[in-house]
Amino acid sequence: MAVRVGILGATGAVGQRFIQLLDDHPTFELAALTASEESAGKTYADAAKWRVNVPIPEDVAEMEVGPTTPEAIPEDVDLLFSSLPSGVATEVEPEFLHEGYVVSSNSSNDRMAPDVPLTIPEVNPDHLDLIEVQRDERGWDGALVKNPNCSTITMVPTLAALDEAFDLESVRVSTLQAVSGAGYSGVTSMEIIDNAIPHIGGEENKMETESRKLLGEFDGVDVNLHGMDVAASCNRIPTIDGHLENVFAETAEEATAEDAAEAMRSYEGIDLHSAPEQLIHVFEDPVRPQPRLDRERGDGMQISAGGVQETGTGIKYNCLAHNTIRGAAGASLLNGELLVEEGWV
Amino acid sequence: MAVRVGILGATGAVGQRFIQLLDDHPTFELAALTASEESAGKTYADAAKWRVNVPIPEDVAEMEVGPTTPEAIPEDVDLLFSSLPSGVATEVEPEFLHEGYVVSSNSSNDRMAPDVPLTIPEVNPDHLDLIEVQRDERGWDGALVKNPNCSTITMVPTLAALDEAFDLESVRVSTLQAVSGAGYSGVTSMEIIDNAIPHIGGEENKMETESRKLLGEFDGVDVNLHGMDVAASCNRIPTIDGHLENVFAETAEEATAEDAAEAMRSYEGIDLHSAPEQLIHVFEDPVRPQPRLDRERGDGMQISAGGVQETGTGIKYNCLAHNTIRGAAGASLLNGELLVEEGWV
Amino acid sequence: MAVRVGILGATGAVGQRFIQLLDDHPTFELAALTASEESAGKTYADAAKWRVNVPIPEDVAEMEVGPTTPEAIPEDVDLLFSSLPSGVATEVEPEFLHEGYVVSSNSSNDRMAPDVPLTIPEVNPDHLDLIEVQRDERGWDGALVKNPNCSTITMVPTLAALDEAFDLESVRVSTLQAVSGAGYSGVTSMEIIDNAIPHIGGEENKMETESRKLLGEFDGVDVNLHGMDVAASCNRIPTIDGHLENVFAETAEEATAEDAAEAMRSYEGIDLHSAPEQLIHVFEDPVRPQPRLDRERGDGMQISAGGVQETGTGIKYNCLAHNTIRGAAGASLLNGELLVEEGWV
Amino acid sequence: MAVRVGILGATGAVGQRFIQLLDDHPTFELAALTASEESAGKTYADAAKWRVNVPIPEDVAEMEVGPTTPEAIPEDVDLLFSSLPSGVATEVEPEFLHEGYVVSSNSSNDRMAPDVPLTIPEVNPDHLDLIEVQRDERGWDGALVKNPNCSTITMVPTLAALDEAFDLESVRVSTLQAVSGAGYSGVTSMEIIDNAIPHIGGEENKMETESRKLLGEFDGVDVNLHGMDVAASCNRIPTIDGHLENVFAETAEEATAEDAAEAMRSYEGIDLHSAPEQLIHVFEDPVRPQPRLDRERGDGMQISAGGVQETGTGIKYNCLAHNTIRGAAGASLLNGELLVEEGWV
Structure with a gap:
């Protein structure tokens, strides 16, 4: 009906x-x-x-x-x-x-x-x-x-997968955001052609707070913000659609790159009409995901990830979503x- | 002569x-x-x-x-x-x-x-x-x-300023790099228009190792690599010239945003013909530096920085240099x- | 079968x-x-x-x-x-x-x-x-x-409509062509970002000759090239897909803008699986067609036209097609x- | 003084x-x-x-x-x-x-x-x-x-050269105009990235009328508009500065490509501080002029031309000028x- x-x-x-x-x-x-x-x-x-x-x-x-x-x-x-x-x-x-x-x-x-x-x-x-x-x-x-927010939603499914498997402690994230995120007239062409803007008003704060609410625990009365420490730097670049993000994460449990990729790949989706079959697609090829090539995956509703690697103290990876559809x-x-x-x- | x-x-x-x-x-x-x-x-x-x-x-x-x-x-x-x-x-x-x-x-x-x-x-x-x-x-x-390397040289003067003042412990850096860094034919137009590429072969390793040699101590025989932990994610974006970088740094001594900005601003230059009068220009305006507007500062030899802020455990900021001149x-x-x-x- | x-x-x-x-x-x-x-x-x-x-x-x-x-x-x-x-x-x-x-x-x-x-x-x-x-x-x-050729095919259906109705005598055409027309590696990013290239080797000649063969009469033995005089200037611009063309046409029979638009609109299509229902869509809005907004019309097989106006001696208009699909x-x-x-x- | x-x-x-x-x-x-x-x-x-x-x-x-x-x-x-x-x-x-x-x-x-x-x-x-x-x-x-207007001034010096030598009868011109011509906020990024716009309100009329006044004869009382027939199609493309134009011209006297190029090259400049030494630079290389490479010639005050060729009935060529400096x-x-x-x- x-x-x-x-x-x-x-x-x-x-x-x-x-x-x-x-x-x-x-x-x-x-x-x-x-x-x-x-x-x-x-x-x-x-x-x-x-x-x-x-x-x-x-x-x-x-x-x-x-x-x-x-x-x-x-x-x-x-x-x-x-x-x-x-x-x-x-x-x-x-x-x-x-x-x-x-x-x-x-x-x-x-x-x-x-x-x-x-x-x-x-x-x-x-x-x-x-x-x-x-x-x-x-x-x-x-x-x-x-x-x-579109920049938050791009990374949170991957963070949820890592948190479930390894307990997140800290996140550093840089975004490469498409102009459509600012609305039709939000970014002028003279601002962005052959250029990038290293700040989006309010965006960093949204990523730092919304992510902790989304991963927070609801006890029946309150949502207790997740304790992880999140810091974000948000950039606008000359792309039409698709936010790409570089994440550096530290976890309480040690995660190898392969474990982390597998945690993302196997993170469970949901059975609803607009949901993608697989929530997170993880590329082996480190040059993916890319905004123009991958934003349409799952009719714009799938999260893509790639470049999963160990750093000295945690892991790093990239993720991408279609900012005006999934975002x-x-x-x-x-x-x-x-x-x-x-x-x- | x-x-x-x-x-x-x-x-x-x-x-x-x-x-x-x-x-x-x-x-x-x-x-x-x-x-x-x-x-x-x-x-x-x-x-x-x-x-x-x-x-x-x-x-x-x-x-x-x-x-x-x-x-x-x-x-x-x-x-x-x-x-x-x-x-x-x-x-x-x-x-x-x-x-x-x-x-x-x-x-x-x-x-x-x-x-x-x-x-x-x-x-x-x-x-x-x-x-x-x-x-x-x-x-x-x-x-x-x-x-x-051009991506290393963009951030190292700012790291040197912070290390001198506060002792660097860890660096996470994301780059937004111009296509000229790959040479004339390095990046095709179909790869990069309305797009970004989240990986540049070899570049991340260069940033992670060269920076530690540059800040290392020379004891008359060897250069001892600096002990800081560096992890980099390198992205190519549709700009012609000018690498923009988001840095997250943790220091041994606590640094306020203002102290960090001042350390950069007052970091000493050198008296050579092609050197800029001031090595690092620090913008107050958080939307700067931007590649197209700021890459020509100091005839392409000055480093620009901006967006200096405290995170929960350190500071974050952005820096930029002209990749085929200073870089x-x-x-x-x-x-x-x-x-x-x-x-x- | x-x-x-x-x-x-x-x-x-x-x-x-x-x-x-x-x-x-x-x-x-x-x-x-x-x-x-x-x-x-x-x-x-x-x-x-x-x-x-x-x-x-x-x-x-x-x-x-x-x-x-x-x-x-x-x-x-x-x-x-x-x-x-x-x-x-x-x-x-x-x-x-x-x-x-x-x-x-x-x-x-x-x-x-x-x-x-x-x-x-x-x-x-x-x-x-x-x-x-x-x-x-x-x-x-x-x-x-x-x-x-992709640049020829973009304009020829509109020329065919005009020729059928008013007899074409001369055509001047400027193209704004997408980079995909040159193949994956045909145009480097340094050539085209913040730029345009006013020449595409061989392309002008293709437009000038192929169009006359396509509109030529087949007498059972030979195709007699159409007698119209065609001159083309071909430009590469920073778009991924979709060739946009400005046409100036002179006809033997006088054509008003409205007649010309109607001739295009009513030009007959063909009943084949991949053919669009209507061959030529004519926009009233003079800012259309645009490559990114209109190249996907008819699953990339429809020709778009717009901006039909009278000049002192003929008509001018713009047309567009998806260069790697229809083209x-x-x-x-x-x-x-x-x-x-x-x-x- | x-x-x-x-x-x-x-x-x-x-x-x-x-x-x-x-x-x-x-x-x-x-x-x-x-x-x-x-x-x-x-x-x-x-x-x-x-x-x-x-x-x-x-x-x-x-x-x-x-x-x-x-x-x-x-x-x-x-x-x-x-x-x-x-x-x-x-x-x-x-x-x-x-x-x-x-x-x-x-x-x-x-x-x-x-x-x-x-x-x-x-x-x-x-x-x-x-x-x-x-x-x-x-x-x-x-x-x-x-x-x-900036689009008019880009072509008029070349037209003046041709008119002086061969008497202009008709001009068809297509423009590829930079976004700065519309002012800082005139063109949004969503309008123009991976795109082109085949119409600029009022621009075509400016080119068609201003050019005839500029080449008109002043008899001491009135400026008599030049009798040539001008039709223009104006496009906005994703470039920051520099208008590129394709011109198709018909002249009363027959002009070879070489004569036309020479007429432009030798067209006299003026002895004023901001005037370029040579008014029109004519490239032999047909891929020039290009906006990003050539707009700064003569500190942005020189007109560039190239691709001069004969058509069946006249000549065609391209010209370029810096739209916010010369224009x-x-x-x-x-x-x-x-x-x-x-x-x-």
Whole structure:
């Protein structure tokens, strides 16, 4: 039976990915699109400057875009995906939660709030139960679930695999991030052609804190942050899609390169429509993964890793994910599928 | 009084930089150019596919290129710069040394040989005295001096500053390297447009070993490698020139971000023609240094740093240098100036 | 019933596209792969440096690659696709033709030979009958059919539409071509990052001659070249796939912009598996087509056009096609489908 | 004796180029900087986000930025350079002209006004006398002189050479334009990486009209537009600086390729400080000029050409210029030098 869904902030870069991913989805049926006031009342084709490299699904092109208010959502919609700018989301998401909507949100606000589940279905599905705490504290009928930042989500599945096998103590990570992560107008061409930018505002902090929440233990009341020490340096480079990351990890149990690769390879996935069969693909060839060649693996939902080697005191490796699919729209979508599977919708 | 110099391997990308940098040099006078057999006998303009963005100096354009043999070098030439491919250099450099030439070489062979000085004039000029050991062991009249790899030289001045002030214990470094570091044909366009490559063969090992030799202590007989633990991940990105690096360092003495920045800023330079007035420029703005904007600082010879911050257990920062100037031709040239200054030529 | 096919030169960039396109083809069954001597005997996975952004089809990965000789082709294979370098193809293609194979070739040799059909199925399918002439003249049992160069094929469908409606007299065309058109190693990164190259050897001549053969009239014996005057300037730019072209055309009959756009839009396609439903998509938005956004239209087989406007004396417009699909492997494949349809296989 | 000059709109991309070019100018002394209200009162270093790849001249960094009003200009300033956005310039430039200032403007407003000289010093210096007409008509004490658009100025010197020698009848031109031509934020990275855009709003019309005014004859009262027929297609590509253009020209007198090249090579320059010794450099090598390799020729003020060939009915060739130097700030500066030389300042 179809679950009717809506998209808050449907015209932006992540919103467009939601529409692409929902096309032909077996259980989700797109029933509502919202955007800013100036887009409200237009058809989606008119409101969105569509830039995905496949045409807009024809039925979506003709859908009317509504304002981002609970009143604009048809009554029979039960699940909302949010790709609102975080400033807007902070204001607006609570209105939908008061009205009883379940919101799977990619917006960065409230990710570290103690009563908001920050979830990757394959890594910490049990954190969803924090919804009970959330409802108690906020008096909402709905539920707010967040997925992590695109740079965080790229590395966390590999960290989860290592932590499970060897207990992580410290992580140093450098990122090579694609421009799409900043939204359509986030990085100008003059900033990035023949160049790289060694800082992305707020990004380092997100990686350092969200990763510890994702790997934290939920004791029924609180998520206790993982004790590992994480430091990140975030770089923007001239790629369109796909974040590549270099990780240096120290573990309590000694890990050989081969053990570490095997831990990643065998880390268990989840049986949901948008989840890849294997969560982490580990390349033997040290020049892989590469953004342009590997970001589409598993329809953009698989994590790739490679270059696993021992350092003097730990291991180092590289990982990659498609930042606007696994790192944004696909992440929220997968959380939505988990919410349905677990009966929250 | 002019020192007459020659360039071994003058037609390649680094060779072209040598020619650009020697144009108008106050003391070095270009007197010999060598290349492979097929170029020998041609004028330089015919032999080299010139790709620097200023025209070939007119007098050099008409010079005849000779084969890479000692007989092809005029008698009055006393200093040679080498930018031969390392496979060729391994074979050929010794011939010049037997004939008594002083060779300042950018080629990667023999950099870690115990009796070969690996030198950055501002960092370890005293290592030049290893030439005495070299002459004793090899029976050469000449002298072979190497400069480090371009990715090593970008970070080592900053590490030297930190080591002097706080004693380095461990270094984790990720590089974002320009394509020119691989030579003119080293990276194809299909490999790198909209992409990044997370591995550069041999480069990680160079960074991990050369840095420890450069910061090692010379006791009059041997260079004792520095005891710090270094691990590197090397990435190629779509930039033309300028290597950017993210460094995570742990020190024995506690260093605040401000102390670390100050240690870099005040690290002493050297008074040689091609040396920048200030060795390390430290930006306050965390989005700097950037390859396209900052690689030309100090005519390509200054190191830039920025983003200095404390991590839980150490500091992190970014650094940048022009890889074919400070990281190659300019490095050899500066070593040549030091060799003259110290009386080895 | 399946037609068993082989690929000559299967490991290169175009060869890889053939394999991608033949995966799941409804009537063609891949039965033979050839490459150079050094690859012969290896599995395809070992012989090819696979760089398409989807994994190698698993059954193809394990196929053995043979040498490029007729003996290496299983007897029951009837149709061969050729993506050999043209120098090799000149030597080797005739051997297969003597043995009776039908060869649909992307290689540039012999395209202008009077007895070799140069064919785009939607434009000049009748030229296939030149095979009769070819067999008479050469004494072959097989048949050699060529598709045009990638830059030619991008514009010719639009020219055919205009010629049909208004009679073409002169064409001036500038191309902005992707690096993949030069093969994997054809353009180095140092040549093209932050740059453009205003000349591609041989390309201009191909556009100027092949276009006139494609639009020429076949009188049963000869193809009489179209009388239009064509001049081309070919540029390489930093894009991976997709050739964009600016066309200035003068016609005998006066054409308004709207008439010209309509002539393109309504130009008839062909009913073959790999053919797009509509041959030419004409954008209203003048900023389209764009390589990254539009090269995948119609699975890479549709031609896009846009910016149709009147000049003082004619019209101008832009067109685009995926150069390694519609412009190479897909072009040969479509010719193969036509050969089967018309009973030549 | 120094001429004291000011820059209107000094903080933008072209404004920054003005400052770079005025540093060490032998006769112009920078005495005033203006910008928008929000920048007024700040030092230049604080007001401008400096992005040129050499540091801000130290004395300029400390200069105070004023509002863009005549009152903010010191009395002893006699020559103003304008790089205001054209919407602002339309409003504001007349205020300065009423106050008697001579303004050499790069802004696109009023370029085609009958009483405004549109000038390239080497091409149509006599058009400056239109200032008399302008003063009569407008009652200004000052004078407004414009330089053409960056894409126009790249080709017009080559057209002037051909027209002088062979009489131009028709021009078809395709441009490959750098992103800096759209200003710092004009083109987003997502629009242009691995892509090209086949339309630049207004640009084609500028090329088609400005070129005819520049080559037009001034009869003492009016500039009569040149009768040639010009059609342009303008493309944006992923280069930072340097516009490359493919020109197809038809001439009344027959021109061989060699004659055409010679006409360009020998076209006379002008003896002003910022003018290159030779106006047009013509390459023999058909792969040149290229943006990254050739845009800096003549300190960014020389025009490069190459690939001169005969077509069936005319000639074709390529040309290139640095769009923010010869095509913007350098163009206005050179007009300023001409204004001084001719006694208008």
